[in-house]
Amino acid sequence: MTGAKDFLYPEKWLSKASSGDRVAYELRMRIISGMIESGAILSENKLAADFEVSRSPIREALKILASENLIRLERMGAVVIGLKEKEIEEIYDVRLMIESFVFERLVRMDTRELAIELSKILEMMKVAIKYQDADEFSYQDVLFHETIIRYVDHSYILMIWNNLKPVMESFILLSMRMRFEEKYEDFTRIINNHELYIDAIRTKDRNLMIKSLHQNFDDVQGKVEDLWSSQQMLSKGAEQQDD
Amino acid sequence: MTGAKDFLYPEKWLSKASSGDRVAYELRMRIISGMIESGAILSENKLAADFEVSRSPIREALKILASENLIRLERMGAVVIGLKEKEIEEIYDVRLMIESFVFERLVRMDTRELAIELSKILEMMKVAIKYQDADEFSYQDVLFHETIIRYVDHSYILMIWNNLKPVMESFILLSMRMRFEEKYEDFTRIINNHELYIDAIRTKDRNLMIKSLHQNFDDVQGKVEDLWSSQQMLSKGAEQQDD
């Protein structure tokens, strides 16, 4: 099995994860990166052999990926669905939906504390850019949105987020790794946009928030076409794996 | 273990379900009905003994319930969260959110076919009322909303629904069982409201749709207070288990 030991998912993020979770994280990356193509059929036994674990954690992982709509569990093997443009758009639909919902709650709350917290995360993102740490940047980016969502304390919205987060995280990770190599100028725009978002939260400006959300979508999705074509982005995002 | 063999979930709905799914369905009912109180700690071994299966399906079930926010998996035992008023409100928040989203898609589609399909389901509901079949009524009620959601063909919205559905189904099941005994007059109102919903879809009337959605919420949630108090509804909903 050549290259079976090169993991796409940052290993330091897996410090206390179970074997099943590790497999899920890694498989997710491979599916989203296109390394495992959509339509492929995954066998529990083969995966167990590949990852050198028993079927128990593999089954766990497959259940997780199925709940994230990345694979479809059938009577004979798991069929890879993957992330095509349609799915990415749909994910952003949902993100727009839940963040809009969250914003409606935020406008009735004291958001000063949140704004401070978000500013801190934004600083972290800037540092990550400075040191060209794509993984750290992605982590903070995801954390940014999670922080907003958690702030309203809504367990079922959080449930949705929890289902969406791993896929988003993997996608962002791959996307950012590529852009650090090829589209470095993107990041000033991303940072600006996040600043806009914080302003929207601080001033409770609904339109500004929607604007920045849409812009964020364009930032990631609008550019996807050229990134995505023939899955180049993915091999690009996949090959780099620093410290 | 007295009464361990009385299942709350309709067994005929479990014809080809795996053992793990069965356990999940049943545990879900017991948690939502209050038969298992929130705060209780579930042990895999005890559950395995109770349900007379091995730990494998139990673990599977617990993972499912955790993803539905009904329990919290901790290092030592699974802690029951349950459905209190807050959670029920939150579930309806999410339902309102996704059905609103779906409606926005529907207004750009040809909804005639859907309206017909919904009318059929409504007829089924009427029959279920006539024959006082609470379980069948609940099934059709859930199907009604699922049919609407599936019609727009959005895999990530469907993903949310799939996470929400089992909890909603159980809740509706328990609620309807009780009402067939005590609040029979509720059903004409529920039927009327669903007719309103179909009209909204047919005429693509956004306001009408929101109105009927809110009304539906009031129908289930607004009355919850008295149903819910001291979990009486639940034992009521639990005891009846026909044919």
Place this chain on the structure above:
DNA sequence: TCAAGTATACTTGTATACAAGTATTATAAT
């Protein structure tokens, strides 16, 4: 009586074993 340490009875996570079912392939008959 109280503190410290040890023993015990839990817990989860993973590996392995087995049963039942399904697709595929090979063989045999027409």
Place this chain on the structure above:
DNA sequence: ATTATAATACTTGTATACAAGTATACTTGA
């Protein structure tokens, strides 16, 4: 050559076994 049947190599779902870790209770010492 083609179809029917049988053998084989898969598949999943479940049970069981074991290892490592954690809380509880108990014992021992002061």
